[in-house]
Amino acid sequence: MAAAGRQLLWAAVSALVLASEAAAVAELDDSFKENRKDDIWLVDFYAPWCGHCKKLEPVWNEVGIEMKNMGSPVKVGKMDATSYSSIASEFGVRGYPTIKLLKGDLAYNYRGPRTKDDIIEFANRVAGPLIRPLPSQLMFEHVQRRHRVLFVYVGGESPLKEKYIEVASELIVYTYFFSASEDVLPEYVTLPELPAVVVFKDGSYFVYDEYEDGDLSSWINRERFQGYLNVDGFTLYELGDTGKLVAIAVIDDKNSSVEHTRLKSIIQEVAKEYRDHFHRDFQFGHMDGNDYINSLLMDELTIPTVVVLNTSNQQYFLPDRHIESIEDMVQFINDILDGTAEAQGGDGILQRIKRIIYDAKSTVVSVFKSSPLLGCFLFGLPLGVISIMCYGICTADTDGGTEETMATKKETGDRELTDEGSEEEQEEENKDTELSDGEQKQKNVLDKKKD
Numbered sequence: 001m002a003a004a005g006r007q008l009l010w011a012a013v014s015a016l017v018l019a020s021e022a023a024a025v026a027e028l029d030d031s032f033k034e035n036r037k038d039d040i041w042l043v044d045f046y047a048p049w050c051g052h053c054k055k056l057e058p059v060w061n062e063v064g065i066e067m068k069n070m071g072s073p074v075k076v077g078k079m080d081a082t083s084y085s086s087i088a089s090e091f092g093v094r095g096y097p098t099i100k101l102l103k104g105d106l107a108y109n110y111r112g113p114r115t116k117d118d119i120i121e122f123a124n125r126v127a128g129p130l131i132r133p134l135p136s137q138l139m140f141e142h143v144q145r146r147h148r149v150l151f152v153y154v155g156g157e158s159p160l161k162e163k164y165i166e167v168a169s170e171l172i173v174y175t176y177f178f179s180a181s182e183d184v185l186p187e188y189v190t191l192p193e194l195p196a197v198v199v200f201k202d203g204s205y206f207v208y209d210e211y212e213d214g215d216l217s218s219w220i221n222r223e224r225f226q227g228y229l230n231v232d233g234f235t236l237y238e239l240g241d242t243g244k245l246v247a248i249a250v251i252d253d254k255n256s257s258v259e260h261t262r263l264k265s266i267i268q269e270v271a272k273e274y275r276d277h278f279h280r281d282f283q284f285g286h287m288d289g290n291d292y293i294n295s296l297l298m299d300e301l302t303i304p305t306v307v308v309l310n311t312s313n314q315q316y317f318l319p320d321r322h323i324e325s326i327e328d329m330v331q332f333i334n335d336i337l338d339g340t341a342e343a344q345g346g347d348g349i350l351q352r353i354k355r356i357i358y359d360a361k362s363t364v365v366s367v368f369k370s371s372p373l374l375g376c377f378l379f380g381l382p383l384g385v386i387s388i389m390c391y392g393i394c395t396a397d398t399d400g401g402t403e404e405t406m407a408t409k410k411e412t413g414d415r416e417l418t419d420e421g422s423e424e425e426q427e428e429e430n431k432d433t434e435l436s437d438g439e440q441k442q443k444n445v446l447d448k449k450k451d
């Protein structure tokens with residue numbers, strides 16, 4: 001009896017939890033277009049068959065619950081973009097899952113890591129005020145401790161402020177925008193004139209100069225990273241928007257030998273000491289391990305090493321000697337700038353063909369690695385069938401034309417392979433579509449959408 005009671009209670013609790021989850025994340029349909037106008041929405045556009053969407057689902061439910069518990073004005077929803085494809089394409093959805101924050105006429109794409117905290121931080125940042133005033137020194141210090149890169153507008157109403165607001169409405173996807181009066185800033189700050197836009201970072205501050213730095217938007221895009229970064233795949237992808245060359249020490253973070261640690265500090269020093277010379281064209285940092293960079297460059301770099309990537313055309317530069325001092329590194333950078341260093345890679349047609357072959361090869365390798373038996377079956381079976389067929393053809397057909405038939409048979413074999421694709425292969429394929437979609441988005445950072 002007691003057990004039955006407990007079961008009933010458990011069922012009730014589960015139902016409650018389910019109900020609250022359902023309420024926290026709205027399943028959206030056709031009516032969304034009319035009903036959304038007065039609210040700010042955070043929407044996951046998904047496809048029922050997509051593996052990454054399934055992975056996101058529990059995270060998305062947590063996001064919904066937490067936003068609700070926080071009393072956030074942002075409503076959280078999800079839409080099956082395959083069922084409502086016309087609405088989804090109106091919002092510019094091209095891959096799955098796509099996360100967007102919709103605020104009035106503007107649609108902001110989320111491209112960060114798909115974790116609860118990162119998504120919630122993004123939603124709060126983008127949904128909140130574009131410009132956040134810092135009314136006191138205390139407030140300034142508090143905010144400075146929390147943000148490694150901090151943009152502040154200083155001064156009263158002005159055309160520069162209007163420009164600042166305009167830029168913020170686009171770049172709020174990446175960073176916060178603050179405003180303050182001059183007396184709120186730390187004492188070490190001296191501004192040549194007011195109004196001014198200042199970035200606080202790397203233990204210092206830099207003032208925007210319209211004549212030297214070009215338009216405000218591209219300056220903020222260039223300055224929104226710290227001078228020296230711990231670079232991972234995602235950061236590298238984000239750095240693509242800056243059009244800078246990225247100079248990284250590729251090292252093993254856990255290796256405390258002098259070769260590794262020295263390379264890291266050389267780059268760190270160059271980033272700091274030569275900022276005035278190089279910061280417009282270069283971003284500096286280090287990367288832990290060479291797996292990512294090798295697959296990106298389709299090369300076999302041995303660590304520790306230095307590599308400089310051109311994020312605009314995917315070319316890269318390797319030093320022709322060991323980098324053992326700051327002077328070596330500066331020399332290497334100057335060689336790149338004056339064109340004497342030889343560029344490798346790139347985005348030409350040959351590189352793209354190489355990429356396709358490389359990706360196909362690594363897919364085969366990864367299938368074999370994760371499950372050798374499946375690999376043998378997937379790739380062995382068609383090969384076996386082809387050999388038997390070839391044997392049959394060769395023994396039956398003695399006069400010429402064999403090669404042509406063989407070629408056709410082989411093609412059929414290959415096609416069968418993709419059609420029968422296992423779960424894993426499909427997953428791999430999804431990943432690929434996603435990646436190329438991501439690359440596309442790289443050009444088009446923010447999808448500003450007017451209804």
Ligand SMILES: *[C@@H]1O[C@H](CO)[C@@H](O)[C@H](O)[C@H]1NC(C)=O
Nearest residue numbers: 252255256257259260303304
């Ligand atoms: C650290 O790096 C050095 C130089 O590359 C290498 O010879 C050594 O084996 C590495 N040590 C470890 C523990 O990986």
Ligand SMILES: *[C@@H]1O[C@H](CO)[C@@H](O)[C@H](O)[C@H]1NC(C)=O
Nearest residue numbers: 245310311312313336337343
């Ligand atoms: C990087 O790529 C861009 C775009 O192709 C090019 O204009 C620029 O000269 C390249 N930079 C270097 C240092 O090769």
